[in-house]
Amino acid sequence: MRIMNKSDLPSLKRSVDQGTEEQRKSVQTIIARVKHEGDEAVRAFTEQFDGVTLEDMKVTKEEFEQAYQSVDGEFVSILEEAAANIRSFHEKQKTSSWFDTNSDGTMLGQKITPIEAAGVYVPGGTAAYPSSVFMNVIPAQVAGVEKIAMVTPPGKDGRVPDGVLLAAHILGVDHVYKVGGAQAVAALAYGTETIPAVDKITGPGNVFVALAKREVFGDVDIDMIAGPSEIAVLADETAKAEEIAADLLSQAEHDARSSSVLVTTSPELAEDVKEAVLQQVEKLPRKEIAGKSVEDYGMIVLCRDHEEAVAAVNEIAPEHLEVMTAAPFDDLGKIKHAGAIFLGPYSSEPVGDYFAGPNHVLPTNGTARFSSPLNVDDFVKKSSIISYSEQALKTHADKIARFARLEGLEGHARAVEIRKERWT
Amino acid sequence: MRIMNKSDLPSLKRSVDQGTEEQRKSVQTIIARVKHEGDEAVRAFTEQFDGVTLEDMKVTKEEFEQAYQSVDGEFVSILEEAAANIRSFHEKQKTSSWFDTNSDGTMLGQKITPIEAAGVYVPGGTAAYPSSVFMNVIPAQVAGVEKIAMVTPPGKDGRVPDGVLLAAHILGVDHVYKVGGAQAVAALAYGTETIPAVDKITGPGNVFVALAKREVFGDVDIDMIAGPSEIAVLADETAKAEEIAADLLSQAEHDARSSSVLVTTSPELAEDVKEAVLQQVEKLPRKEIAGKSVEDYGMIVLCRDHEEAVAAVNEIAPEHLEVMTAAPFDDLGKIKHAGAIFLGPYSSEPVGDYFAGPNHVLPTNGTARFSSPLNVDDFVKKSSIISYSEQALKTHADKIARFARLEGLEGHARAVEIRKERWT
Incomplete structure (x- = not known):
């Protein structure tokens, strides 16, 4: 030091370097194949990269039960206490839809709606991370996301670490798939016969996972590249x-x-x-x-x-x-x-x-300059609400039309002006 | 129909298709050259794509003045009224830092800080869009962003539309650069001798602009690809x-x-x-x-x-x-x-x-499933705050250490446990 x-x-x-051109090409190929061939491609890549032939990708009830039995009750309570702390901190981040009214009858506002489906990537490798499960799933649950799917790479034995399953079980997440790497990201982005498509993918992973998230960004949302x-x-x-x-x-x-x-x-x-x-x-x-x-x-x-x-x-x-x-x-x-x-x-x-309680999914590589810890806002979206009254449109129609014409958009001006027929 | x-x-x-492999390659080349050669590359690409030899990239005081004189006072007041409406709506989106204390002395919270520098891309082409200036700049200003730089492609005459300059002038933005395309995005992401590097780039553009934003994403933040x-x-x-x-x-x-x-x-x-x-x-x-x-x-x-x-x-x-x-x-x-x-x-x-008043920079292409209109939150970031007391650590140290060991991270457990020497 x-x-x-x-x-x-x-x-x-x-x-920090985020992958080579060769890795990028490889990830593009994986994504294209999963997108078109679905489960078959997911199985093939899992065999190739994880050395495992998957019979059933989805974790079964028995596997969850087994994970739960593998640890003592004291440890379960530690996990539960941690989950409660994390939930409590994230509950405080919730925001509400709001609106504002004007005496001319105009109402403007923002409507907050949770995203429908979220996918969580839980890394495998040298250590099992139940805390990753908590930190990615709880903000989504607090936001009100109804469908949560989790993917995590299988070990050589075709199994997923008990700690990860236990954490998922504690949170009530039962859609867990034994798939990792770029193939898991592609499956979550586009859906396969077995793995449901989601609207947003979060969670850390290796360089292939990071590159895959970057590739699918736009078709789905992602958190920052970790x-x-x-x-x-x-x-x-x-x-x-x-x-x-x-x-x-x-x-x-x-x-x-x-x-x-x-x-x-x-x-x-x-x-x-x-x-x-x-x-x-x-x-x-x-x-x-x-x-x-x-x-x-x-x-x-x-x-x-x-x-x-x-x-x-x-x-x-x-x-x-x-x-x-x-x-x-x-x-x-x-x-x-x-x-x-x-x-x-x-x-x-x-x-x-x-x-x-605060989230451990945090911006790295200097991105704290512009990004935030994973939080409840990441799992909702806002819609602007605009309700103009007759009076408001009467007052402002000409100004709006003039603004539109300055921008060379006659159609915009006419859309406003055609309403004037209602009162002339 | x-x-x-x-x-x-x-x-x-x-x-909607977001560009070909060839376009992507071309954008990568432009970015790499601007990153390494700075202004020289920006000038070269502007000559190549816009057919303009730039003497001075930066819009001068005289050019702003000229734009201001080019329109009548009534139109200036329409623009000012629109800007005031947009500002008023965005002011209502502001959120505050918050904290929560626990009787064991723990304090947890979120600190909100505006990003330092934002870059706005204002498209050129068939129509001049002063409204784009308002919709991108005002949320950043309301968020408290101190440095705002704007880029917009020059016309064949080497000039930028009066409407765009007027809108910038009304908002007090004086860093406007006559550069467009992928070269403008690269300049904002990495900085050149003339154009300052920023932390986030927003604003719509053609396919080259969209691809460039996707490429620089991670080094800087971007809004959704429009x-x-x-x-x-x-x-x-x-x-x-x-x-x-x-x-x-x-x-x-x-x-x-x-x-x-x-x-x-x-x-x-x-x-x-x-x-x-x-x-x-x-x-x-x-x-x-x-x-x-x-x-x-x-x-x-x-x-x-x-x-x-x-x-x-x-x-x-x-x-x-x-x-x-x-x-x-x-x-x-x-x-x-x-x-x-x-x-x-x-x-x-x-x-x-x-x-x-609400923003017109909105999610397209089905991304409203997971993203929001441009808003004040896009120009701030949150930092988690964790202040543990001696009592809190005494109560929870063993649980945290046990959790860490389950994840195979002994160093994490020891970092917590070494504090126990303070009270034993």
């Missing part, structure tokens, strides 16, 4: 080096391309954190991943003063930001770009990954 | 055929690929509207475009009953929907998917294009 002076760094902006995890810690001399190191490593262990950055004005803290990271990483089960991540993408940025430090954080626009300074709330107003902001020494990043 | 029975139509879902205009009218025998015909043609005149559909249960109305469209289209200045549009994409869908008619409308998920029935408000709750809903006989679609 290098210690660098901020002034020596040209840019802290991160840009990159590797990121954490930035803004800390002063009041923070504990061991805690910062542990938090940095919690993100580094996700992916060798994860990024963990300490931003500080304290040279002492910088040295201590560097040391603590080196010591702690050795003891981690995922030390190879975490070690490579901190070596390649870990950094300690030493700043001249607090102002420069805050500016550095905004330049990074991190997915997760921890503020471990003497007065973290004083810094909140200065932070412009971050997916989630963890304030104070007790708000360790994993608190937000599982339990506190 | 064909009259079809709903029961004979397999699907009303519309899908397709040709669409209108659906849900009407019963209480509606006037001539008014419906005029409204259908107001969208048909936009583009030969625009879609205009009447959905009704009345065979009489169907015949009358068909007749009225044929008569009115002949008298339109843009009759070639409008005529081709109604011939290729115009349709009258005759339904068995009102329920089938509403279902047809939801299947189309139109950009604009007019409800011209005996009791339009009774139908509002049944409409699930539409960009903007115009209620009653006086709410002619052009009322919303220019003047009423």
Whole structure:
């Protein structure tokens, strides 16, 4: 983990490569085939990429039951408590349709309607993520989405991790399909005999999943393309080096391309954190991943003063930001770009990954400059409502017609003017 | 304009082609060159595609002044009144940061921050669209976006339409660049010596603009990819055929690929509207475009009953929907998917294009199933706030650690547990 002076760094902006031309071509082929051949193509690609011949893509009642039996009751209650916290936080995000009336009889407003069907991609791979199930499904449920389908790649044994099924079961999601990769995204976008088409696909995945989501975007909606995890810690001399190191490593262990950055004005803290990271990483089960991540993408940025430090954080626009300074709330107003902001020494990043309530699906790769954590608004859409009265049209018809003619759209002008026959 | 029975139509879902592989390649090349060569590439492509050698890309004070002088004061007041209406409607969309506290000292919330810089694409071509300027810029201004840059293609004379400059001037936007096409999108996404990089690009354009927006998506945010205009009218025998015909043609005149559909249960109305469209289209200045549009994409869908008619409308998920029935408000709750809903006989679609207040940048091509009119939320982003207290962490640390271990993420568990040293 290098210690660098901020002034020596040209840019802290991160840009992670999102796939090669070859990968893109391959994803296009997969999508085209799933679109036209349906289940048959899904089965073929699952055999090719996951090494599994699927008899039944859909998870059965027995499999859910088995997953439920595989863990003890105490763990089920932890999951249920987490789900309740997440639900409670997202309930507070709900917005209502609204309207506004004018004395001339005009009514204008916005009607909020949930999307009808959502699809959730739950990644497989090295770790099973029941928390991904919660974080993607609960906002959709709170928004009022009626149909929720989940896809997740099968293991070599053709099974899906118990934790994922348990989480789905707790939320009452029973449409779970053992399909992953670009073929799963294509199936959700266009539908197959077995997998229903949805209107929006969310959830993280590998580069093929990310590329597939980008391809189907427009035919369906997607959440932001997820990159590797990121954490930035803004800390002063009041923070504990061991805690910062542990938090940095919690993100580094996700992916060798994860990024963990300490931003500080304290040279002492910088040295201590560097040391603590080196010591702690050795003891981690995922030390190879975490070690490579901190070596390649870990950094300690030493700043001249607090102002420069805050500016550095905004330049990074991190997915997760921890503020471990003497007065973290004083810094909140200065932070412009971050997916989630963890304030104070007790708000360790994993608190937000599982339990506190806010969503862990967050903008990465600097996209916190313009995008938000997954939230209830992502699963509703608005329709504008326009109700003009006779009086309102009488008052404004000529102005609207003149505006239309300036834009060269005579048909628009006439559509308004033809109503004048009603009162002349 | 064909009259079809709903029961004979397999699907009303519309899908407009979004460009060829060749166009896509060309757009990728343009973007790569602008990204690396900056202004030089922008100038070269403007020469190639617009046939104009740009001396100065940026619109000067004199050009704004000239545009302002080119129209009479009455028209300026119409524009100002429209801008005020649009601003007033969008002001009502603003949301606030919020937080929630728990007796254990936990504070959770969402912090709302405007994006820093937005770029607006204003199309050129057959008509000048000052209304596009209003509809894209005002939501950004209301959201609190500080830097707004506008691009619009120059005409053969190297000039930008007066109406567009006037609209920008009224809103106080002075960063306007005479650049269009994919090169303009690339310039806004990555910045050049002259054109500043932005965080989000909105506004409609031709297929090259749409493809370019799709390419840069992820590096910057974009609004939905815009397709040709669409209108659906849900009407019963209480509606006037001539008014419906005029409204259908107001969208048909936009583009030969625009879609205009009447959905009704009345065979009489169907015949009358068909007749009225044929008569009115002949008298339109843009009759070639409008005529081709109604011939290729115009349709009258005759339904068995009102329920089938509403279902047809939801299947189309139109950009604009007019409800011209005996009791339009009774139908509002049944409409699930539409960009903007115009209620009653006086709410002619052009009322919303220019003047009423709601945005005219609306989801097309069936995307109203999952997306919304351009609005203030599009120009802000949320950050989750998590402040855990010592007591909260004491209560929940073991549960969080257990959850993390189930996901195979030991480093996450340790980050939480290392805090326990503070109280043991």
